[in-house]
Ligand code: KG4
């Protein structure tokens with residue numbers, strides 16, 4: 441184990457360019473996140489080529505700002521951590537190239553981190569102490585993945601979505617309802633004034649023991665409820681604000697029921713006594729409340745990622761310290777592993 445004091449982490453896996461400085465005791469000194477919402481909004485989703493070009497423009501100013509806000513000098517950085525998988529190939533490459541260059545120039549070790557595992561490490565950061573072993577649940581725009589986490593760096597996939605991720609379903613439903621991108625926060629806002637029992641959407645896989653999810657049927661059900669079923673002659677009511685609110689509330693309730701049900705099954709099947717939840721959808725207030733209710737019924741511990749560390753950020757990449765402390769350093773020929781995490 442080396443004697444580094446400050447870790448510089450870099451996160452560019454999707455559409456946020458982020459850099460953070462995290463002290464060895466996991467105290468976050470800075471966490472700069474440059475979002476790209478405005479670049480992708482008119483396309484209703486992330487355009488990979490636009491994302492990687494924007495990362496290229498922003499990466500150096502973002503790193504500079506992280507170092508400046510932390511009040512250290514670049515030469516004070518003792519280890520560089522970077523997300524190399526999963527994600528968009530061009531986006532990941534910008535972060536990895538910056539991280540390798542800095543590691544070489546500063547002559548400090550490089551560690552590579554799994555972005556999905558880092559979402560769970562945001563929970564460990566909030567707890568201020570080790571939380572593993574635990575069931576880890578990542579609910580984001582790309583992933584709906586349940587893990588049995590033996591430690592911060594050892595996790596087995598218990599199950600995941602077979603089609604859309606939960607956050608992706610929030611984004612697509614928001615698009616159907618004519619809301620802004622990213623849709624999750626918009627759906628949450630509108631659902632507050634809607635009737636969650638107005639539409640009875642299916643809870644796919646809820647009553648089967650397999651730990652898997654499917655959200656594409658739910659998304660299609662919302663589409664048909666909003667615009668009518670293809671081939672049907674029944675006229676669809678106008679999409680008024682109150683109908684949009686009811687659709688948002690009914691969709692959100694169906695999605696949350698399944699997310700909660702599968703967490704509960706994972707806890708019961710494994711006997712783990714701690715549940716940690718991270719990823720963009722974990723910022724959703726209704727989901728957070730439902731999780732609190734479920735764990736108090738089961739008598740298990742819940743560690744939620746703080747809201748500001750739910751969506752993509754580099755602070756959660758303090759997970760890099762766990763690799764550094766175990767001597768798990770990356771070689772310079774290390775490459776990105778694009779795509780989604782499948783196993
Ligand atoms: O973790 P994240 O920033 O990026 C990925 O790694 O995918 O998650 C982004 C996703 C988006 O789909 C967004 O709509 C969703 O998280 N999200 C939410 C909320 N805030 C963000 N979904 C539901 N409710 C929210 N409040």
Ligand code: ZN
Pocket residue numbers: 555559580581719720751752
């Ligand atoms: Zn993410």
